Amino acid sequence: MTPPGPATTPPARGSRAIVVDRPGVHRLLTGEVPGPGPGEVRVRVAAAGVCLSDREVYEGRRDAAYVRYPVTPGHEWSGTVDAVGAGVGAELVGRRTVAEGFRACGVCVRCRCGETSLCSAGYDETGFTRPGGFADHVVVPVRLLHLLPDDADLRAAALLEPAAVVAAAVRAGAPEPGARVAVVGAGTLGLLAVQLLAAHSPGELTVIDPRAERARLAADFGATEVRGPEEAEKLHGHFDLVLETAGAPTTAASSCLLARRGGRVVLTGMFAAGAAGIDPVHLSLSQLTVRSVFGAPSSAWTFAVRAFTTGLLDPGPLITHTYPLERYAEAIARVGGGDPATGKVLLRP
Known part of the structure; x- marks a missing residue:
């Protein structure tokens, strides 16, 4: 009562x-x-x-x-x-x-x-x-x-608050089993994203970050490989889904280059004024789907809390x-x- x-x-x-x-x-x-x-x-x-x-x-x-x-x-x-x-x-x-x-x-x-x-x-x-x-x-x-x-x-x-934001991004990206997935940035958002994406059984789960120190943790969380930004240039047009989490001046544009034609890009990082824009010619010719995430709706919170309480997210x-x-x-x-x-x-x- x-x-x-x-x-x-x-x-x-x-x-x-x-x-x-x-x-x-x-x-x-x-x-x-x-x-x-x-x-x-x-x-x-x-x-x-x-x-x-x-x-x-x-x-x-x-x-x-x-x-x-x-x-x-x-x-x-x-x-x-x-x-x-x-x-x-x-x-x-x-x-x-x-x-x-x-x-x-x-x-x-x-x-x-x-x-x-x-x-x-x-x-x-x-x-x-x-x-x-x-x-x-x-x-x-x-x-x-x-x-x-x-x-x-x-x-x-x-x-769990940043995890809910990442959950919103993962849900927007709609990963499929066997997909080639990239996570740009190995900070808190990026490494939480790796955990949630690994649960979808991707064929490849590549983390892109210049900090070698983050590579070991990314691998522990389920990444199949970690590359620096320069190495990642060799993978332009390769990924079905790219989840951007860094919010660095160039990462919105570079994330779109990583996606294959018809691929999906979800922008999760918080960008400052003056960040490099996305090339509209590449966007239209490649027929990319680009989404952004700011905060998390209630459904993403429920998803993140459930993943935490069941042990999928640590x-x-x-x-x-x-x-x-x-x-x-x-x-x-x-x-x-x-x-x-x-x-x-x-x-x-």
Whole structure:
């Protein structure tokens, strides 16, 4: 039975959160523990991933339409429900969980078609326009939760947000058994993509990245070979499906060159202004299908969580560094700092 009012575990003495007041200025704020409103839950954060988007927020390089200062960043996180608001069942307290980031309206045409990442009500996302997971607690609508088993590894589960993005890309690419598949980029997105693509039994699964250090991990995850960008030029026109994950200035254009005539290309990396464009002549003559992915709809979250809970997806080996909230600045500096030994960076409250 749904309780008439909020249920909760004993509250902590205050709740800490990183607040970026404006680009380049942040503080670790201790305030009251936030309370969930009607239809919401409060989650005690176990771990939160730091990605290049978080660095863009801190440095002021994110498009103004996609961030609202002051903000508590953190869109990749996992935790345990420790309070529920009115209208939410108390049985959720104590459940391990992750949650979708987009605050989709659920009633527009795109949402009703299942394309919640294309919600026409406007952009609204945890960690960018709403307080995120770089905190002791985060409050989210209960409808966005994806519950995990009681024994789920919450450290690894913090990577389910990028895994959902990759799941959206893989589903868009529609890989078939025996296909020749390339993944451009061996960062977090690329290596998660390798795991999901390997489950589709490709005939070839080639990873393209200049960092030799990433090759071993890619092979462990199911890649059949790893090549540098210069070596990959010999494979132009070879692949049935190319999944781009790097977001580098030239990788959208080069990914299209890797695809065979009539092949498919899915762009997942976040590109900056000035990136090389796709040659429209090559695009039309080769009859390529090109898709892009920004965020993940609810269906992709369900896909990623199921892959994680059944053991098809294991993000844990990607994590190389963990910092407490007090060392947020160090964590941000490490992400995108150029150290080839840096994989996924976590904050753990």
